[in-house]
Amino acid sequence: MAGNIAAAPNFQAWTKMAEAYDNLTGTVKIAMVGKYTGLSDAYLSVVKALLHACVACSLRPSVEWIAASDLEDESAKTTPEAHASAWETLKSCACVLVPGGFGDRGVPGMILAAKFARENNVPYLGICLGMQISVIEFSRYVLGLERANSEEFDSQTPHPVVIFMPEGSRTHMGSTMRLGSRITFLKDPDCVTSKLYQKSASVDERHRHRYEVNPDFIGELESAGLKFVGSDESGKRMEVLELPNHPYYIGVQFHPEFKSRPQRPSALFLGLILAATGRLQTYLSNLPDSSLGTSQ
Ligand SMILES: NC(=O)CC[C@H](N)C(=O)O
Numbered sequence: 158m159a160g161n162i163a164a165a166p167n168f169q170a171w172t173k174m175a176e177a178y179d180n181l182t183g184t185v186k187i188a189m190v191g192k193y194t195g196l197s198d199a200y201l202s203v204v205k206a207l208l209h210a211c212v213a214c215s216l217r218p219s220v221e222w223i224a225a226s227d228l229e230d231e232s233a234k235t236t237p238e239a240h241a242s243a244w245e246t247l248k249s250c251a252c253v254l255v256p257g258g259f260g261d262r263g264v265p266g267m268i269l270a271a272k273f274a275r276e277n278n279v280p281y282l283g284i285c286l287g288m289q290i291s292v293i294e295f296s297r298y299v300l301g302l303e304r305a306n307s308e309e310f311d312s313q314t315p316h317p318v319v320i321f322m323p324e325g326s327r328t329h330m331g332s333t334m335r336l337g338s339r340i341t342f343l344k345d346p347d348c349v350t351s352k353l354y355q356k357s358a359s360v361d362e363r364h365r366h367r368y369e370v371n372p373d374f375i376g377e378l379e380s381a382g383l384k385f386v387g388s389d390e391s392g393k394r395m396e397v398l399e400l401p402n403h404p405y406y407i408g409v410q411f412h413p414e415f416k417s418r419p420q421r422p423s424a425l426f427l428g429l430i431l432a433a434t435g436r437l438q439t440y441l442s443n444l445p446d447s448s449l450g451t452s453q
Contacts, residue, residue, distance in 0.1 A: 288408030
C-alpha cells in the first residue's frame, strides 16, 4: 500500500517565513480597543490575522491593548491614571482596530476611539461591532443625531441607526444569529475594499452577528460622506463601509480574520498595516502585479 504513505512534508516555505520573521526588526503599533483586553485569547483570530498581515509587510505587530471603558469621560473622574494612559497609548499607535463584541460595556469608549481615528486620519478597521460603532459615531458627530445608537444598547433610541434584522434563513443554522460564509457584493470597483481583494466584485467572508445598519438611514449617512460599498444580494444588508478622503477607514459586518492564513493574509488587515506604514497607495497603484497574495 505504498501509494497511501504520505510524502515527507515540505516545510521549505514555512521555514523561510519563520526565519524571516525571527530577523524582523521593524514593528508597527496597533491599538486594539475592546471589552476583553485582559483576555487576549478572546480575540485570537484577530491577533493572528494581524500577525499574518504584518509578516507580509516584513514587520512585527506590537498590539497595544486598550480597555475601551478607560477611554470614556467617566473614567477621567473615577480612574484618572487609567484614562490618561489609555489615551496616551491610543495616540501613540499607527492604526486602530475595534473588533467584534456583544453587550454595551465599553461601547462609549469604542465610539471615542472611532471618532479619534476618523478626525485625525488614523487608519481604522472596525469589525462587526466595530463597523456598527463607526455608524453610531458618524451619526452622532457628523449628522448631529446625539442619541443615535444601536437597538442592542438602547432599545428606546430615537435614532436606531443599527437594528435587529432577523433573517429566518432556511439554509443557515443559528437561530437569530446570522452566521457563516455569505457573499458580499462590492458595487464600486474603485473602492479600496474591492482593490484590496484583488479587484473583486464579490467576496465570501464569515459572519456572526444579529444587528445590522438600518437601511432607512443609508441615504442620510451617504449624503454626509460615509459610503456603503458592499452589501448582501438583497442590497439591504450593509456589509462594508468606507470613508473616502481618509487614509484608511473601513468597517465590515463580516469577520475577515477567520479566513486569514499565514502567507495568505486577509486583504483588509493587509490594507490596515499598509496604510499604517504609509505604503497603501503604492500597493494599490501597483495592483495586481505586486499583490502580496491575500486570502481571497
Ligand atoms: N460579532 C459581533 O461583533 C456582533 C456585533 C453585535 N453585537 C451584533 O450582534 O450584531
